[in-house]
Amino acid sequence: MNNMASTSPSLSFAMHKCEPELVAPALPTPDETKLLSDIDDQRYLRCHYTIIKIYRNESSMANKDPVRVIRQALAQALVFYYPFAGRLRESRGSKLMVDCTGEGVMFVEADADVTLDQFGDNLQPPFMYSQAFQCDVLDSEEFIKLPLLLIQVTRLKCGGFIVSTGWNHVMADGSGLSQFMHAWGEIARGIKTPSIAPLWRRELLMARDPPRITCNHREYVPIQDTLSSSNHNLVHRSFFFAPAHMAALRRLLPHHLRHSTAFDLITACLWRCRTKALQTDADEDVRMMCIVNARNKFNPPLPVGYYGNAFAYPAAVTTAGKLCTNPFAYAVELIHNVKGEVTEEYMHSVADLMVLKGRCMPTTVRSSLVSDLTRARFRDVDFGWGKAVSAGPAKGSTGPFYGGTNITSYRNAKGEDGLVLPVWLPAKAMPRFVKEMDDLLNGNQNQPTRTVPGSIRSTF
Template sequence: MASPSPSLSFTMRKCQPELVAPAIPTPDETKLLSDIDDQSYLRFHYSIIQIYQNESSMANKDPVRVIRQALSRALVFYYPFAGRLKEGRGRKLMVDCSGEGVMFVEADADVTLEQFGDNLQPPFIYSKAFLCDVSDSEDIKKLPLLLIQVTRLKCGGFVVSTGWNHVMADGAGLSQFMHAWAEMARGMKTPSISPLWRRELLMARDPPRITCNHREYDQIQDTLTSSNHHLVHRSFFFGPAQMAALRRLLPHHLRQCTAFDLITACLWRCRTKALQTDADEDVRMMCIVNARNRFRPPLPIGYYGNAFAYPAAMSSAGKLCASPFAYAVELIHNVKGEVTEEYMHSVADLMVLKGRCMPTTVRSCLVSDLTRARFRDVDFGWGKALSGAPAKGSTGPFYGGTHIVSYKNSKGEDGLVLPVWLPAKAMQKFVKEMDDMLSGNHQNNPKTTAPAFIRSNV
C-alpha cells in the first residue's frame, strides 16, 4: 500500500484481520446504551493514532505481540467492547455482549520515524495507511466495536491506531480503556480504575421532558447552496507566543480564561469572517463539555460512557466580527457553564422525544478539547507516545467539527494544535484573519508574533 502523500513513498504489509476475544469467558448478556450514547451524531467509528519510538530496554519485545495479548486481557474487564450492537424499538441501541472480539490487524511499514520528519504532528497526514481498512458505508451494527492496527516501523518504533464506535465511549472513556490496556501491557493484573457501565444514569426520564434551551439542535433552513467539497486543511500550532498574543487582546479580568476559550473564540471569529457570513445571520459555536463533574454527586469514577454535551454559543455574524475579541471569549466561557445535571437529563429526554435528532450543521462549528484525554501518555512499555491524536482533522459528520490536542513541536515547545478544514478561498481569508489577530494588526498594535501554521494539504 502506498503512502497518501507524494513527498514520501513507503510500502505497507498487512496481515489478514483477526478477532481478539477476551482472555477468559465473560458474561453473555445484553446491555442498553444510554440515551446520550446512542444519539445519531455518535454513530460512527472515530480513530486515534499514537506514534511510538524505539526503546532500547524493550529490544527483545515485539510490540504487536505485547499489545495484542494485553488487549485480550483488558477486554476481560471491558467485555462490552468485544460484543456487537443491536437496535431495538425507537432506534434504541444496545450491546449484545457476545464476546466475539475486536478487529486486530498486524502490519509492517518499510519507513522510519526520521523519514516522517515534522509530519508526525497531528493530524498525521499518513494516517490512512495505518488504519484498519473498513468501508465508511459499512453498517456499524455489523462491525466490531474496536478496530485496531499495530504497525511496526523499520526503526523499531511503531504506530497504534484505534478506531472505536463513538456510541460506546467518549474521549475520556476511551482514554480510560486505553490506559487500562497499557497497564496490562506493562504487567498489571487488573486496571487501576475499575470500569463501570451504569448507563442507566443517563437514560431519559419517564415521562421525558425538555427543560433547557438546546440551541445546538435547532433545525435551521440553509439558504446557501455551498458544497463541502474541495476543502483544504491547515493545522495551527498555539505555543507560548501565540497564547500570549491572544491574551493581550483581552481586558485584565478575562486574561485568566482557559486556553480552550481563547483558541475556540479565535477560531469562531476568524472562521466567520473567512466564510463571509451575512451580518444578520446567526452563527453557532458548539463546545464539547465533559459533564462527569456537573452531576451531584459526580458520575462514579470508572464510568466510560458518553457523558458530554455540546451547548451552542450563538451570535449574529455581524456582532461577532465587529465586537472586541472579549465578546467571543465571554460567550464561549459562559455557554460551558450551562451544562448541569439537569441539562444532561434534558438532552437525554430530547433524544427520545425528537427521534435522536442530529445537531445543526448550518453556520455551525464544534470544538472538542482532547488535551485531558491524555492519549500521548498511554504507555505500552515503550514510554509515552510522540503523538497521540485523532487520525482526521475534522470531527463527526460536518467539516465544521474539530478538536484541540497537545503536541511538542520540532523546537521542543509544548503547545496545542488546532486542525481546520475550509473551502480553499475561505482558507486564504482565514489565514489572514488569524495573522491579524496574532499580530495585533486589527487593533493597530505593533506586530508581536506570527501564526504558527503547521501544515497545509488539500
C-alpha cells in the first residue's frame, strides 16, 4: 500500500432533530438506592463517553421504522437494567450512588439528508461526523445531573441509520455497556428476556475495611511536567492495521514473543513511535497504561452478568532512551508483562487507593493509555438490521488527555478485516510519527529509510 494521508472533503447535509424525550422503563422498577463500587466512581470515569454504530438498509426490514423499534426495545431493556434510568447522587467522601428513580434516559429522534455512500471511506471509527449524530449536551452541564444514557437514532436518506449511545462511564465499562447493548438488540429482535441476566453486585469491588494499598500503582504516581504544554494545535489520524501489517510486526520478534496479542503489538508500536515523534529526552521516564479487563482475574471470576467497571490500567514504565534504542521486542515484552500485574489483589488495592488518596487521577505526563475494544463486539449489536457496518467511540482519544486511544475492529472498503488505531499528536510531531511507523513496518527498528514501498495507510 502507498502511504495515504489525505483530508476528506467536507460533506454538507441537512439534519433535523426532534426535541429530546425521556424514555422510562416499560414496567415499574424498584425504587431504591444502589452504591457504585470504588472502581466505578474514580474521577477519571466521571464523564459521558459515546459509541457510534452505523447500519445499512436491510430489505427485509423495509416496513420497520428503526427509531420506533429501537425506542420501544430501549424501554423494555431498561426494565432489566433499571439503574440506567435513575440519577447519580454524591455523598461524603465523593462516594457516588444511583437513585433508581425510573426517570428515564435521554432519547433523540433525528433525520439526516445524506446516504452512507456519500460518506465514502470515512465510516471507520472514530466516525469523522460523529458530533452531528450525538445528543446535543452542553459541556457546562454537570455530569451528575444528566441522564445516565444519552441516545440519538438518526435515519438516513438511504434507509440506513446511525445509533449514538452516550453513557456515564461510572455505570459500566466497555464490556458492561456491550452486555447492555446486546440485550437491547435481542429485545428489538423479539426476544423477551436478555440471554445474559444483569447483575449489580458492586460490593465485590468496594474498598476493604480498613483499606490498604498492597501493590505498586505506577499509573497514579504524580509526575512534574518539565516541558511546556503541547496540547494545542493537535492533529488526528487513524491507522488501519491490515493482516499484512500485523505479520510485519511479528517478524520483528524473537520466537518466544511470536504469539503476542495484536493489542501487545499495536500498543508497543504506538508507544515507541509516539515517543520518538515527540522527541522526548532520553533520560525521561515514559509510561504506557494498558486497560485490562479483570473479570477473570478473580477466584472465582466475577459472576456472569456483572456490568460494572472491572478493569485496571497498570503502567509499563521505562526511559525514552531505552524504549527507542532497544529492539521492538523490548516494548512488546514490557506491555505483555505489565498486563500480567492485574490480579484480584491488584483490583482490591486500586479500590483501597481510591479511598485513601481521594479518588486520584492517573498521571498524564509523558503517558499514553490504550483500550482494546475489539472484544466488546459493538459491531455485532443487531437491532434486526444485521450487524453494524462500523462501531466505535465517537472520539479517538480516551480520557482526559490526548495520549489516550483505543483499538477497534473494522472491515475496510477492500473487504479486509483489520484494526483501527486513532492517534492525536501535535501537528509538528505527526509527520515524524508516520515516518517512524513506516520504518518499523519495513523492518528498520533504529535507522530511517528513504523509500517506503509498503507503508501503513493513515487517514484524517
